[in-house]
Amino acid sequence: MFLSSVGFSIVILSIWPYLQKIDPTADTSFLGWVIASYSLGQMVASPVFGLWSNYRPRKEPLIVSILISVAANCLYAYLHIPASHNKYYMLVARGLLGIGAGNVAVVRSYTAGATSLQERTSSMANISMCQALGFILGPVFQTCFAFIGEKGVTWDVIKLQINMYTTPVLLSAFLGILNIILILAILREHRVDDSGRQCKSINFEEASTDEAQVPQGNIDQVAVVAINVLFFVALFIFALFETIITPLTMDMYAWTQEQAVLYNGIILAALGVEAVVIFLGVKLLSKKIGERAILLGGLIVVWVGFFILLPWGNQLPKIQWEDLHNNSVPNTTFGEIIIGLWKSPMEDDNERPTGCSIEQAWCLYTPVIHLAQFLTSVVLMGLGYPACNLMSYTLYSKILGPKPQGVYMGWLTASGSGARILGPMFISQVYAHWGPRWAFSLVCGIIVLTITLLGVVYKRLIALSVRYGRIQE
Secondary structure, three states: HHHHHHHHHHHHHHHHHHHHHHHOOOHHHHHHHHHHHHHHHHHHHHHHHHHEEEEEEEEOHHHHHHOOOOHHHHHOOOOOOOOOOHHHHHHOOOOHHHHHHHHHHHHHHHHHHHHOOOHHHHHHHHHHHHHHHHHHHHHHHHHHHHHHOOOOOOEEOOEEEEEOOOOHHHHHHHHHHHHHHHHHOOOOOOEOOOOOEEOOOOOOOOOOOOOOOOOOOOOOOHHHHHHHHHEEEEEEEEHHHHHHHHHHHHHHOOOOOOHHHHHHHHHHHHHHHHHHHHHHHHHHHHHHOHHHHHHHHHHHHHHHHHHHHOOOOOOOOEEEEHOOOOOOOOOOHHHHHHHHOOOOOOOOOOOOOOOOOOOOOOOOOOOOOHHHHHHHHHHHHHHHHHHHHHHHHHHHHHHHHOOOOHHHHHHHHHHHHHHHHHHHHHHHHHHHHHHHHHHHHHHHHHHHHHHHHHHHHHHHHOOHHHHOOOOOO
């Protein structure tokens, strides 16, 4: 999970300038599709790899998925070769990378099947920590490669350009090959029941006579659907939060693009570190109060974080009069909203105007969100989201019981992928047209509904073995 998340995040900061370099016809709207293609690919592939892992050794879908990711990275490195339509090749490369990322369902399914109920939360937390560290270190590695420059060097024999855009994906491909070697050398099929006893694995035809049989029992489908909804909302909220912080801080605090990228990059890195600490704490706390209580508490903390973000008072943000073209609200696309993550303020000879654009009519009457509000909200998001994320799929794996979980984990991963697509689209439209007050009020309303759902199904979110009385909770 660490190597895979590094492979994804190591290129995220360079996608936009690389897209502009290989195909000047690409606009911000197309950038939105390029970014969404990763989640679309993962959403489609996750149930397929999950089903595969239920009936065959898990090494097979893992190795095939990683090979797809390696091929996608190689294609990404050669995007300069085609004479035209280069942007569509990037779209394909990112989509293939998303398909390769569908193996997350296999990893979680393996972890769920190889651990007892007592070990489950701790093991899932370890996976999440590795994933979080990968997302933190990926952009750091990307920054280290910036010294190579945009031109770099060319290996004429194989027509490979080695520059600041291609070096990260080449490293990612190498990490993928290393991952395959580790899987072949170390990974073995291992399956236990909820008590920790070795049991027969469906991935093998043979099994020793002393292995325990998988306990029978019907899965609570209501609880399964509820957890999918809860997981979707958790990722939906965090995806829209990641998307909106750059335009929000530029509008509220008159930050330049350079400042927004720098400061928000530091904030996201700090969130990653906070998430690792939360995962460590949750491992201990879950043994005392249980996963359901932590999930509920996480949702409440996230709600408080967005409630604090609501604009209050009479002070208005600095208005960006210089960009006045007309009095209409622009039709902002997903790509345009997140473009600040890649654009450099040095693209124009003159310094860009800062502040809340007058083209956004709400800037004239919406109070400013004070920096203390924003930072408090960030800390609360970093506290609540990791808990919600981890508890969702930990509870999910316990509800499903010791049966093979590949397909179910595939659907859970697919719901998360859908959330990462819809979240940015939702917030970009609501924020651009109605401003932060409406945007964050709607988010608060969504969280209240989610907490209500959790309250309704709270007693049903228990392990399969506990529900049938085979293990005491």
